[in-house]
Amino acid sequence: MSIDTDDLNDLAGEYVLGTLAGAERVAFEGRLQRDTAAMRAVALWAQHLQPLADAATPAIPAPQLWQRIERDLGLPTRTKTRGPMWIAAAVAAAIVAVAFLFPDLYMKPDVNAVAQLAPPTGGEPAFVVSVLDDQEKLLIRAATVAPQPNNSYELWVVPQTGAPISLGVVEQAGETERDVAENLRPLLAVGGTLAVSLEPVGGSTTGAPTTVMFVGALTPPSE
Amino acid sequence: MLIACQTGDTEAFSGLYRLTSPQLFGLALRILRRRDWAEEAVQECFVTIWRRAKDYRPDLGPALPWITVILRNKCLDRLRREKPLQPLDESAAAERPDEGPSPLEGALAADDARRLKDCVDELEDDQRKSILLAYYEGLTHEQLAARLATPLGTVKSWIRRGLQRLKRCLEP
Numbered sequence: 001m002s003i004d005t006d007d008l009n010d011l012a013g014e015y016v017l018g019t020l021a022g023a024e025r026v027a028f029e030g031r032l033q034r035d036t037a038a039m040r041a042v043a044l045w046a047q048h049l050q051p052l053a054d055a056a057t058p059a060i061p062a063p064q065l066w067q068r069i070e071r072d073l074g075l076p077t078r079t080k081t082r083g084p085m086w087i088a089a090a091v092a093a094a095i096v097a098v099a100f101l102f103p104d105l106y107m108k109p110d111v112n113a114v115a116q117l118a119p120p121t122g123g124e125p126a127f128v129v130s131v132l133d134d135q136e137k138l139l140i141r142a143a144t145v146a147p148q149p150n151n152s153y154e155l156w157v158v159p160q161t162g163a164p165i166s167l168g169v170v171e172q173a174g175e176t177e178r179d180v181a182e183n184l185r186p187l188l189a190v191g192g193t194l195a196v197s198l199e200p201v202g203g204s205t206t207g208a209p210t211t212v213m214f215v216g217a218l219t220p221p222s223e
Numbered sequence: 224m225l226i227a228c229q230t231g232d233t234e235a236f237s238g239l240y241r242l243t244s245p246q247l248f249g250l251a252l253r254i255l256r257r258r259d260w261a262e263e264a265v266q267e268c269f270v271t272i273w274r275r276a277k278d279y280r281p282d283l284g285p286a287l288p289w290i291t292v293i294l295r296n297k298c299l300d301r302l303r304r305e306k307p308l309q310p311l312d313e314s315a316a317a318e319r320p321d322e323g324p325s326p327l328e329g330a331l332a333a334d335d336a337r338r339l340k341d342c343v344d345e346l347e348d349d350q351r352k353s354i355l356l357a358y359y360e361g362l363t364h365e366q367l368a369a370r371l372a373t374p375l376g377t378v379k380s381w382i383r384r385g386l387q388r389l390k391r392c393l394e395p
Contacts (some may be wrong), residue, residue: 006387009387010387013387013389013390014382014383014386016292017358017386018295018357018358018361019357019362019363019367019382021303021364039283040283042292043280043289044284046284046288046291046292047284047288047335048390048393049288050288050291050335051336051339052339052358052359053250053295054246054336056246056249056250056252056359057249057253058245058246058248058249059248059249059261060248061244061245061261061265062262065262065265065266066240068266069240069266069269069273072270073270073274075233076233
């Protein structure tokens with residue numbers, strides 16, 4: 001294999017992966033318009049890496065999305081709705097999601113700290129919050145939570161000084177994943193305090209917690 | 224189906240959308256982490272598919288990887304245009320899919336998937352980590368270097384050597 005071919009393969013691989021950026025990416029895209037060898041190298045890499053795309057969990061976009069595409073393209077819009085069929089296809093795709101081929105292909109997130117949020121008066125933890133990826137993300141797991149259909153639970157970080165800051169409404173069952181705004185990340189280090197309050201549906205309307213239900217300190221993750 | 228789109232068959236186009244949009248939307252959501260952005264990426268992707276269907280070369284490979292490259296490029300364009308923000312609404316975070324696996328093409332794709340997995344497993348840890356971060360989070364070399372607290376040159380070499388090794392493993 002010649003040096004030129006090796007170089008083309010490297011470029012094509014980085015183009016498909018997405019790390020080729022800026023001027024290099026623009027230049028390579030130009031080459032893709034006219035260079036069959038480059039097209040072939042990209043097609044091969046696209047095929048190689050396709051299983052990574054297949055491994056993402058399918059999700060259902062808003063039903064209006066198709067109308068938006070038709071509108072953008074000026075295609076004739078059908079009067080009859082395709083909703084039910086479309087949802088059936090989505091569900092079928094989700095059902096295919098059975099073969100666990102890539103359990104460890106995904107990186108285990110780096111856990112920075114964990115907080116068990118229990119009633120201030122003591123008792124079982126209701127929520128367990130993991131701080132992940134250098135405080136960029138939170139994973140909030142509902143442990144033993146009494147469902148409150150007419151209310152929402154809202155997560156707060158409680159700074160050493162100043163008012164609690166909302167981290168958003170959390171699910172009452174299962175897991176909630178949350179990206180953390182950059183300015184709040186320092187508050188989520190070990191030693192920080194988290195709280196969950198009971199709020200009207202959708203969260204606090206005042207910007208402050210209404211009824212604090214559970215609190216807990218961030219501690220180092222156990223191995 | 225994509226071939227039919229080349230001749231302007233709108234039925235085939237809507238069929239392609241029904242068949243592939245859940246998987247494409249799932250991937251876009253994984254990369255962009257915002258429902259509104261992910262929907263726009265899928266929207267732009269299908270607009271491009273329709274307009275560029277004639278550019279698709281079946282002799283060079285199957286259609287789905289071609290479509291995936293278009294979608295990921297839309298996602299990367301978005302990521303590089305905007306600074307990542309906190310999700311605007313709760314649904315974006317709540318509906319972000321977890322990273323479960325789900326080969327769309329069933330048994331046929333499973334062989335390819337297993338082969339790729341075996342080859343990915345053979346990479347060195349740093350190579351594997353940087354390649355997967357680049358694929359699923361759309362990070363550039365510079366962003367990877369910052370994320371992994373590693374010099375830029377080292378990250379570039381992880382990616383390049385990792386890809387070369389993958390290629391040797393996949394095309395023995």
